[in-house]
Amino acid sequence: MIQEFHDWVHNRHDRIEEWKKENKRKVFGYLCCVAPEELIHAAGILPVKLTGSDEPISVVDRHVVHYACPYVRSILDLAGRGVYDYLDGVVTCNTCDIMSRCEYYWRVLSPREKSTILGVEMSPYVLYIKHPEKISGKGVREFLKQEYRIFKQHLEREQKIIIDDDRLSRTVDIYNEHYYLMEEFRAYRKEEDLKVSGLEAFEVEFSSLLMPKEEHNRLMESYLGELSEREPLPDRGLRLLLSGGGIDQFTSQIYRIIEECGGQVVAEDIGVSTSYFCRKIDNTKDPLDAIVEHRLGVHCPHTMTEDRFPNERFEYIKKVLDGNRIQGVIFFVPLYCECRNLEYPKLKEDLREEFDVPTLYLDNDYSHGGLEEAHSRIEAFIEMISG
C-alpha cells in the first residue's frame, strides 16, 4: 500500500497525466494549502498541489529575483519549462508576498491563450484568491465567501455546470472522510511504540494532495487496517516536531536525514496540507459557509488574528504538541520566508519556557547541498538532547 502512496509522490506528473487521460477530466494545480480544493473537486476537476523539483533552475531567473523563496522559484521554473503544461488551470492565493505575485509570474512564464468574449476571458487560466491575512474578526467570513463565489463562478464557466449545494455537500462528505482517516492515522504517530516513520507518514499525507481524494480514502482504509497489524519500528528515535515550509517530495529528505541522525518526526507544523490542521468541515451548515470557515481555520505562519494580545501560532503549536511527548523542535524554514523567520524567536522562547523543549533552526534553501549541511547540525542537536 505504502508503495502506491510513494509512487504518486515520486511520479506525480506521470500519474496525474495518466489519470487525466483515462478519466477525461481536467486538472487544476494550486500553490498553497489554503486554496479551496473542495470547490475545485465539486466542479469535477482534480485539484493537485504544485511542488518544485531538485532539477537545476533554468528559466526562472529571467523573471524572478534570487532573493525569493527557492521552493516557489523551483515551481515557477517547472512552469516556465512546460512541465506543468498538463494543467487546465492554476489557483494562487494571497498567502505570502511571493504567492500573491504568482498570478503574474505564472502568466508570464507559462502563457496560455483562452478564448475571450468581447475581450473578456470567461474562465481564466490563472485564478487569484485574496485570502485574508487576518483569519478572525468582523467581516472576514463574508469577504472570503464572496471571493469563493467569484471563484466558483469561474469554475462553473470552465465546466459549464452549476455547482449547487448538493454537489458541494457530496464533496464535503468525501473531504470529511479524508480528514477523519488522517486523524485516525495521526493517532498512530502519538503511540510510544511507533509503527510509522516520519517519512512514511509524510508520503501518506502528501500523496492525498496529488491523487483523487476518493482513491486516497479507499487506499487509506486498507492501509490503516495493515497498520493495526504492523510491528513497531525497531528503532524509535528521539521524538521531534518538524516546523517549516517548502516541504515536498524533494525536501522531505529532511525526514530521512533526521532518522539517520537518531530522531523521528512524530508531528508537524508544515502547512503543506489542510489535513495537518485537523479540522473537519461542518456539514450541518450551508456548505459554502462551512468551506469558508474550514479554510479560515488554517493557522499557517502567514495568518494573523483579531486577538489584542496575539500569540495564536504558539497556541496552535501547543495543540500539535499535545499528547506527542515531543523532545525537540526542528524549524526548517525556506530561505527568505519572512513569516516563518519572524515568528521563530518568540516561539523558541515560548517553547523553552513552557515546555523546556529545545529548538534547532535550519534554512531550507531547497538544494541538495543545503540538505547535506543540515545533516551535521541535526546530528549535533540530537546528541545535545540525548545528553
Place this chain on the structure above:
Amino acid sequence: MEDKRVKTAPSKKSVNTAREVWPYVKEDYASAHRAKAEGKPVVWSCAIIPKEVFWALDVYPVFPEHFGVISGMMRRGGTKDESVEKEAVRFSRLAEAAGFASYLCGYARASIGNTLTGNLADAPLGGLPKPDMIITTSFVCDLRGKWLRYLAQKHNVPFYILDIPERGCDLPLTMPGLRSAFLPFYEKIKRGERDIFFSLPADHELDYTQTQWEECIRFIEDVTGHKYNQDRFNEVMDISYRTNEIRLEILELRKAVPAPMGVADGLACMYPGTYTMGTKRCYEFYVRLRDEVKERVENGIGTIPNERFRLLWYGLAPWFNMSLFNYFEKFGGVFVYEPIYNLVPFPPRMPENPVRELAIRTLQQSGGMIAPTTIGQAVSTLVNAAREYKCSGIVTFYLITCRPVVYPTVEIARVLEEDFGIPAVPIECDLIDERTYSEAQTLARFDAFAERLLKMEPVFA
C-alpha cells in the same frame, strides 16, 4: 554578515524647502516624547497606514520604519566619526543574535534590536517613546504584520492589524475573467494608451476594508477611552485631501525640463506627507514646497545646470548613503522622479461617510503605484513614469531585504529594456544596513551606465 565600514554621505538638496525636513523630523520626535510625558497615548504604527484616524482620536503616532531610517543615517551619540558603525548596524546585530534573519528588512531588525536593548532611549533622537498600543496593516508586505506583532508581544501592549485585501491587480473582480483580459498590462501602454492605476474596488473588498477601519476606531476607543467624532475626523480628512492635491501639483511640476526637484529632494520631502498627513503643519509644508518648485519651473532653474539625461528611480531609498542620488550629476545626469511615497489622487470627499471614503482610498492605494502588489502594475507604473518624466534610464533598487520592492525589479528592467529601449541598472543592498552595500560594485555599474546613456538618443524626448 561581513563587518566593514563604507563611505557614505547625505544627499545634496537643491530645493530650499527640503532643508526644512530635518528640523521637522527632530521636532516630531521631541513632541512625541512630550506627548508621552503628558500622558497622551502613543501608538506605534506604519508608514502605509493613513494617519487621519490617529489625529482624530487624539493619539500620537510614531513609526518603527522611520526609526529605522534615522538609525541608518546616524551613529551612536550623534558622532560623525566614521569608525563608529551606524546605529542600524548595532541594532541589527542584536536582532540577528536573537534569531531574526539577516535577510529581513533593515527597518525591522533595527527596531527589534533597539527594543531588545531594553533601553529605547539609547538611540538616535532619543528613539521612539514606549508604545501604549501597536497598529499595523497586512497591506504591502508580510513583514510589517509579524514584525509589529513581535514588538507588541515584547512591549506587552494591545495590537491591531488592519487587514486590507491584497488586490491581485487593480481591476474589479466582479466580472469573471475581466482581470486576465487586461494582462499583460504593458501591452496597452506599448500602444501608447495610458494604463489605469486604480479602479473602483469591488463591493466586498470595500465593505471588508471599511469594517477593518471601523474596528480600528473601536480598538483605539477601547484602549484609550477617547471617542470618535465624525466632525473632527472630517476636518482632518479635509486637510489630507487638500494636501494631496498640492502634492499632485508638485508631481506635475516635477515633469518640467530641466528637472526643478530631483529624487534627492523628493525622498527628503516624503517625510511630512508619509508620517504627518492630515495635519496643518504638513499641508503648509507642501504649499511652501509647491510654491518654490513652481518658481523654479517658471525661472527654468534645474537641479543641475546642463541636463544630459534624466533618470527614474525605482524602489525605496538607501538611506545610509543618499549621496548616490547626486552621483550622476558629474555626467550631466539627474534623477527626476521616484514613484514611491507619491500618492495617486484621492477619491472625492464623502463627509457623510468619511470612513467609507477612507476605505476607498486605502484600496485605491493598494492597487496604486505607491506599493504595487502585482508585478504587471509595477511595470506599467514605471513605463508611464518614464514617459511622463522623459527619462531615458532607470535605476532599480534591488532591495534584497524587501520582498515587495525587490520582486518586480527583474521584470521592470526586462520589460523597460526589451520593449521600450529604456536601460536599467540595479543597486543591490538593504535600505539601512550598510554592511550589505558594495561601493566598488555600485559605482562601477553606475559609471558604465552613464557612459551608455550618454551615447543614446533619449527614448521619451
